[in-house]
Amino acid sequence: MTNQFDHLKLPRVYVQLPRKSGGGFGGYKRDDRSTHGQNLLSQIAAVTKSAKERKSSFRLDPKLIFKIKLVKESNLSDDDLAKSGLTMLAREPAANKAIVVFSSDAELKEFHNRMENYSGIKTDHKYDYLDAVEALTPLEPQDRLGRLLELEPLQPGEIAALDLELWHTGDRDEMRKYINQIRQDLQERSTSTATFALTDHHIGDYLCIARIKINQQLLDELLNEFIVKEVDRRPKAAFEKRIEYNLSLSDLPDIISPSTNCCGILIIDSGVQRGHSLLAPVIGDAEVFPDAKREFLKSGPDDEADHGTGVAGIAAYGNIEDCIRKKTFDPTVWIFSARIINENNEFDEELLLENQLEEAISYFVNQHPNCKVINLSLGNAEQIYQDGKKQLRLAAKLDELAYRYQHKNLVFIVAAGNSYVYSQRDDRELLRTDYPNYLLEPEARIIDPATSAIALTVGSLSLGRGSMTYPSDAQRNAIAKVPGYPSPFTRTGFGVDGMIKPDLVDFGGDFVLDGDRIAQDNDAAVSVVTFSQNYNSSLFKVASGTSFAAPRAAHLAAQLFNKYPEASSNMIRALITTSAKLPDEIPSLFQIGSGLTQKQKTEQREKQWAIYGYGQADLERAMYSTENYVVMWEDHLEIAVGDFDLFEIPALPPEFLQKKGKRHLSIALAFDPPTRHTRGDSYLGITMEFNLFKGVDRENVINARVDVEKAKKAGKEGSYSELSIEDLKKQFGSGCMVDDLLPGANLRKKSALQRGVVEISSQATNYDKSPLYLVVSCNRKWVKVEEIPSQRYALVVAISHSDPEVKLYNRLNVALKQANQLNQQARIRQ
Incomplete structure (x- = not known):
């Protein structure tokens, strides 16, 4: 991308509009x-x-x-x-x-x-x-009774490690007493032939869970306890199969470690192979959590499952195939590793994964201030999200940690997970003949913790290559085949409360079907190249899975932190989302063809969002503006719960509408609200949304807000009407609101990361006559305003024209400076 420029500052009109309080609950009336x-x-x-x-x-x-x-x-x-x-x-x-x-x-x-x-x-x-x-x-x-225990009940004589969740009454000391009582009771019931125990527990602000070892009799008793919320089987790790990829790199130069201020990525996985010659120079720290006595992970932080090393390689270098092709490895990212899984891809049955995550993240972000990106390419394949259900537990823990560590500005990246529909050999042919229909089936939905609201969830795309191992074999074929088509194993959305998930997609590979079997060698041509754990025989291997799509997004996030070290995590998420685009080619099942009704178009778009989220991110678009692609942003914003913020977008130059081509205006909003997994009404404690107005007089908008602020300060609570979005539409005309941003407001506002895009026709009105006004609102769901009075957020607006000859950047830059001067004058008048 040529003519790269720094992004521009988005003007904020410094008058806040108090929002009309939401309608109360109820509305239903009884006669009896x-x-x-x-x-x-x-x-x-x-x-x-x-x-x-x-x-x-x-x-x-x-x-x-x-x-x-x-x-x-x-x-x-x-x-x-x-x-x-x-x-x-x-x-x-x-x-x-x-x-x-x-x-x-x-x-x-x-x-x-x-x-x-x-x-x-x-x-x-x-x-x-x-x-x-x-x-x-x-x-x-x-x-x-938890869903996993419903599907896989305890067998006669089985003593299983299960997860016990208690209803949290809000009193941590009281919950601790319950935990201690259960621990004591299990110890007393243990015998020489049957050992029962409470081996680990976690008490948070809203969550109280324990890892227990019990049999069916004790399970039945616990299911009758008032304080017990749920008992379920513990999570299982789900990984991909892979092979080594032999390639000599004897002519590569020595690897120079990144500078000390470069961003670090924490890989929470099966560990990393610290002796790998391409990884050793970039590993800042590696540890085992929380197995300090090395009783479960006896070999320490090194990778024995051949998974974390591959994830770390992509996180460190991005596109490793490019590095091999150019014969250069120039790292600009540090890698930190928290090993939580043994050589058999198993979690410790005596420890809670929630505690492992908390201790690992706490250690690294406090010991290493440059550790700002957290990658989790693991998931519980047994916990598939279902529509209408509440948040899954590990995802809830990630959101809790993201909220707690707001001041650290951590960006969490999570793999969407891998689905294996048609796993029976007799059904394998359907992987090809029914592709990609099965990606929309309930069995292919995202898994825990990919439903995290604040993390970036990443699905997988095919590289678009065919089999290389036996290219002349007619029955040996890749399934997706086309670059940018969804991988046949990727998992899809939507998420909790209908949030758009996954947020992003990136290359994770394809499957090769060899007759009635999936080729076990992960055919090199269709797979992602990364680092091998067995580096003594080969530095590289190939693998397929969403596990290897996620670290590409983590690498991109770290590069943005290198460019913008003072950026908030919300800004990094917003920039990444703004840069994302759908692949050039998508399956016909998800296309929006001509002749469709409006309802059919909406259904097709929903399929696209469920598969691709906002699309595949692009580092250069996230990092730089160009002449015909201009990004305006505002970071570290704070809005009072119940209020509006107002931003001004300059009128678009006449050339923008007159020149042939595609024109887009994109708005991205990212915020990190409090969450609670027990809330089925709204997982997010605070929600936000934005609306775009055009053809509105600037002074009228500002004066309306000034009048409201004056009335509030004078204590005239009963003498003015609190303006709402509907009031603005009435005041400035029904055609003033840009209502064709996609996704629509009802779908956008369900998420903590939102993007709306409108394609502007050459016949569109009021885009070039006067500034546009962006209204951002903040709504209370269940938080107590006296405890959480405000919400932080970041905002990105991007304007683009497909013709590179359209000169947008300098014209918008001048207009933005003028708008900022007017805003300063308006503040003085107040």
């Missing part, structure tokens, strides 16, 4: 409150009686935890629950429409009193919000 209230009072009595009579075989305090089923059209707010003496523990997905609540009052006195008023027994208050309650029911053992 007396009868319904009497029924609920009977259910309250049954729930409290059950709690008193239930005897805990583990001697655990039987907390009053039960389920409130809600009317489909309604809801209950956290505030209303608190006033009723209840604490919300979890919201089930909308399909189930239920909440799990906890009461420290074993008699439910306040809730009982309000229900009596509601039903007419008392007449103090009516408490209309109780219309939303359909029924009160206890939690049953089946409610506490």
Whole structure:
């Protein structure tokens, strides 16, 4: 890319617009409150009686935890629950429409009193919000049985290492007592022939889990404990098969280590082979977590599973094939390695993966300030995300860590995972004949932790090459074949609450089908080249899998941190997303052809987003602007929850519309909100969205905000209307909002990373007459504003024309400087 320029600063209009508070919960009205209230009072009595009579075989305090089923059209707010003496523990997905609540009052006195008023027994208050309650029911053992245990029940005589999750009441000391009691009870029940134990535990702000070894009898008892949320089988690691790729590099020069201030990438995996001649100069630190006594990973940080070394090689150098072709390896990235997996690709059955992740990340980011990118090319293939379900556990842990380490500005990169539909030999031919239809099947959905909201999730693309091993063999063929087609093993979206996932795709390889079998040699032509763990026989190997697509994105993120060392993690994510594009060729199943109805076009686009996310990232587009591709950005922004921020985009030059070609305007928003995996109503505690306005007078927009701010400062709360997006549309005309940004606002705003793109026609109006105004809003879902009053974010706007002769950069640069001067004058007037 020629004529590379630095990105430009996006002008912010420094007046915030308070948002109209969201509508309250409820809305459903009952006509039979007396009868319904009497029924609920009977259910309250049954729930409290059950709690008193239930005897805990583990001697655990039987907390009053039960389920409130809600009317489909309604809801209950956290505030209303608190006033009723209840604490919300979890919201089930909308399909189930239920909440799990906890009461420290074993008699439910306040809730009982309000229900009596509601039903007419008392007449103090009516408490209309109780219309939303359909029924009160206890939690049953089946409610506490995890999905993996449902699929693979304990066998007679089996003592298994399982994951136990307890309902977190908000009191860490209390949760610690529960953990200690369970540990003690299991120790007391152990015998010389049956050893039971609690081997590890984790207590966070919202999560309390333990690793336990039990049999079926103890499992049955735990499933009847009030405080138990879920018991499930532990995660299993899922990796790819690979072979060595022999190539002599005897004429390569010595490798010089990166400078000390270069960005570092932490690879959490099976370790790295520190003796590898191309890796040794870039390894900053390597450790085992948290197996300090080397009882599980006895050989230390080195890679024995032949996975982490391959991931690390791509993270360090990016496209290794290019490096080999040019015979140059010039590293600009440090590699840190946290080994958590043994030589058999297994996690420690006595340790929680959540604790391993937390200890590893804590160690490296505190010991090595340049460690800013975290790559996880691992996943639990048994935990496939299903529509309408709540967040998966490892993904929730990553989001918790991302939020906790905001000040460190960490970018998390996660592989989407590999799917193996048609795994039976008799069905193998369908891998070719049914490609790519099966990628949209539920079995091919992303796995834990790829559903992480704040991490960048990366799916896989084919390199577009055929078999090289036996090129004349008619039955030996690659499946995807075309460059940029999705790999036949990649996993697809959407994610939690309908978030666009994966976020990105990159090259991860293809499968070669040899008759009725998948070629076990990972045919070199269709696979990704990376580093071999067995470096004494070969420095390189080939492999296929999303595991090797993810570190390409990690390498790109590290390069951006090298270019912009003060950038926030949100800005890096936004720049990467802005740079992403769909491949030039995509399967016809996902194309948007002519003659389709609007509904059919929407369905096709949703397929594209589910497969490709926002596309394949490009380092040069992320790092630099050019004459015909201009990026404007604003970083380290802070917005009050419930408010609007306003940004000004200069009017586009006439040449932009007059010159033939494709014109695009792209907006990317990245933020890192608090999350909670027990919330089925909204995994994100804060949501954000943006809307673009054109043909709007600048002074009118600013004056409207100034009037609002003056009214607020004067305390005239009742004398003005808080403007909303709808108010702006009414004020400036229905045609003022650019509503053809894709994806649409309803889909975009579900994610913590959003991009909207509009293709601008040559006949489009109001793009060249006056500035455009970008309104960014911040909405409360379940956070308490007094505890989390604001949200940080980053914003990127890119304007491009396909004709390289269109000179955008200098014209927009001048206009931006003028806009900044006007903004300063507006601030003075306030």
